[in-house]
Amino acid sequence: MTDLAKAYTPHDVEGAIYERWLAADVFAPDGSGSTADPDLPPFTIIQPPPNITGSLHLGHAQRTAVEDLMIRHARMRGHRALFLPGLDHASIAAQFVLDGILATEGESRESLGRDRYLERMREFVATTREVMLGQQRRVGGSFDWSRLRYTMDEGSATAVRVAFERLYRADLAYRTEALVNWCPGCRTSVSDLEVVGTPETGTLWSVRYHVIDPATGRPSPGETITIATTRPETILGDTAVAVHPDDPRYTSLVGRLVRIPFAERDVPIIADDVVDPAFGTGAVKITPAHDHDDHETGLRHGLAAPTILADDGSVAGTGTRYDGMDRFEARAAIVADVEAAGDLVAAVPHEMVIGRCQRSNDIVEPRLKTQWFIRTTPLAQRALEATRSGRTRILPERFEKTWEHWLTDIRDWNVSRQLWWGHRIPAWYCPDGHVTVSSEEAGPDACAVCGRAAVELQQDPDIFDTWFSSGLWPFSTLGWPDDTADYRTYYPTSVMETGYDIIFFWVARMMMLGLQLTDREPFHTVYLSGLIRDPLGQKMSKTKGNVVDPLGVIDEAGADALRFALIHGATPGNDQRFGPAKLEHARNFANKLWNATRFVVGARPATIPEGAERRLPDAHHLGPAERWLMSRAAATTKAVDAAMASYAFGEVTRLVYEAIWNEYCDWGLEFAKVRLADERLGQEEREATWWTLVEVLDTYLRLLHPVMPFVTEALWAALPHRVTDPDLLIVARWPGVGEADLLVERDVTLLIDLVGEIRNARASARLPASDWLETLLYVPVELGPTFEALRPAIERLARARPLQRELTPEALGAAARPGDLTVIVAGGQIEAAVRPKTTDDDAGALERDRLTRDLSEAEGWLSAARERLANESFVSRAPAAVVDAARAREAELTDQVEKLRDRLER
């Protein structure tokens, strides 16, 4: 049982509660503690698996908070809610981390060799994996830990092999020599997505090539063609010079040969449309093995494509003195040599976009390699159909445009990586070059083409892009390719929540692979969160040192506060800044809730025994405040349901925050305090009041639970429960929408306004806050019963006592004295005269100031309202309800102005 005598300390509350949930086995949808209704469809979220070598950052915490919110809501609604946790082996990222550690030990990938390196990686990963999992627990994610998965576990390995084999058989995976993005720093190819275009100022060198005299086969004196290049080292790989076919400057040279410096190779001058005559010199060197455009050009013209770079980015195989130099060293040397030869025509600064490796920041070199590719166009077509048909929805909707654009122009996906940590590509090659793809764990028995024995086959040394296994995540985690019970029950999943920054990397790949391999959309909704930024709006990064550790935040303010802060005021797809102010706001809210509950529990009338079974408040004994509370709870529940249905989670927190703080605590508890202490009331009334507080608080705890699971669970335990309630809030039912009582809402709102106006009048006149002041007041007959029921509370909240009620406005006017403060609520529906203990000129002047201010304000609104109603089109075209409301408003303002004028003239 939660000890409410103590002050709220999140740390004490949270640790114990997670253990209770685990012990009760409520996380698994089929766990012993589940209260799910098997007739309802299941609700599944497969969490984007965090990197196994990483540590939790705010982005992870946000992800878990949002996903867990949806999961807990679905669970309370009675769905079998599966929140499947996982870890990603993060091939290249993990190797990057481990390589850094090895470097400090004087070791390297090469020094260890593949087997020892992988052994070392497995040890490393074994130590890091628990860190991330423990952190996910602290955030409060209600994961089904019994279904924990890992992208390098056996299930994933099988899924990867089977997926690849099926793609191969469907001719959607192919092996070919192609230009790939090579990162010399990482010694692997990377996908187009991992190349980051970086604007930089380079140099555009103009170099004179010598044209060959066909008669002598030697450079013709005086005949040259000047090419422009930003990468002079690639001269060594040139196999042509291209000009535009319609460029008159070069027409005569087309078809001639030109000598490539240093390489001493004579290559043709060709004509091709790709050349822009206006750029540079209008003549382009063609290096088919190291440039995307040139590669295409080379294919069109049947050019050779010599590779001039080694894996580490050094020049190799050119037979020149540059062999062995790093590419940038070679560049400098070549420029110097060209200049020495008198062939450097110009060198001008040039703004350009350089492709850098997302991981190592090294400059990526296009390079020819024989690798595996996924044929994406047919897959993308199906993915596009999924969103176009609405079978899968992307939120916020605007990202569908980005999605469309990318999938429409998609290029084939290079999935081979020359790394070690990851899933080995299940392709074997026989000495004759035949390819055998097999999903068998032990590999094929024989070459699929020529039947050579397995011993003669060599497996491809490469591994898959880490996103290949991630792309299978929604179904590989549920047992696919086997037709398991989990797969049948929980696939397709429901919502895929992730950051918009990996929509292509991951979401698109899951969609493409999911549709191809399972024939279903892997989820019906993609919810894209924004990124978390620091208080200055900068992206959080280790190098900037502005990364916030969620665990530190949780230690300080609690996971509930962290979750609330991350969800409150955020909208999907929009970045949000995160700082101490938001966290403090959230923690204060948790504290408020704690104290409110403490009050309710402590306010139990003595006639109700401790531990009494929950009772619905007896409708006959409810006062207006109680009915108001119940009606407001119904309205809030309805609004929260609407917000949940539209994934407006920031709106959910706003609604519940306001209902709890500004309605329940500010007014509900204050009204109740008076009524619970009112000796003139019967036992039934006092009990009904208390049961109302319990009932409404119970509703709000349920509504808030998905956002702040720990504190709500702890507090709920301190409230009496219904017989049908489970032991834990996490598996309790989401509240139904109760009945609205609009009449009582209107009346109570008026009386709340009255208290506010009296307080305002007193504060404006600078009367001591603690004074009880004699007050005369007029309340219309129809409001009478409500007023009388709340009179003791109004007296106390307004510190207005004695409170003398007059029967008519005229009687009030006659009884009021000069010096009394004038209070007019809602155009005079309620009026009051508050009598200061002493009158002085200062107070009188302040009072006149206030009334004058009120008057001019009211006059402004009134003239606006009249203008509006004077507009013929408004009256005839606007909906009747709007016009009626405007008329009522005008009438009210007219009264207000009249009364204020009257009062000021006296």
Next chain:
RNA sequence: GGGCGAUUAGCUCAGCGGUUAGAGCGCACGGUUCACAUCCGUGAAGUCACUGGUUCGAAUCCAGUAUCGCCCACCA
């Protein structure tokens, strides 16, 4: 070169066709009333970036402009 987003109170952000545009923080003034000073009360503070248009009515819809940010793109 395309595309997207943002621009609302001093700051951080909600709101995205209907009376007087909201919150938190900050600010000013006042509070030791038995849930909470992680609190309570009162208040000040905004031509909703700009220009046009649609509409009875626009912060909200449309078009354009400006500034900032992001994504995509093979011009050497």
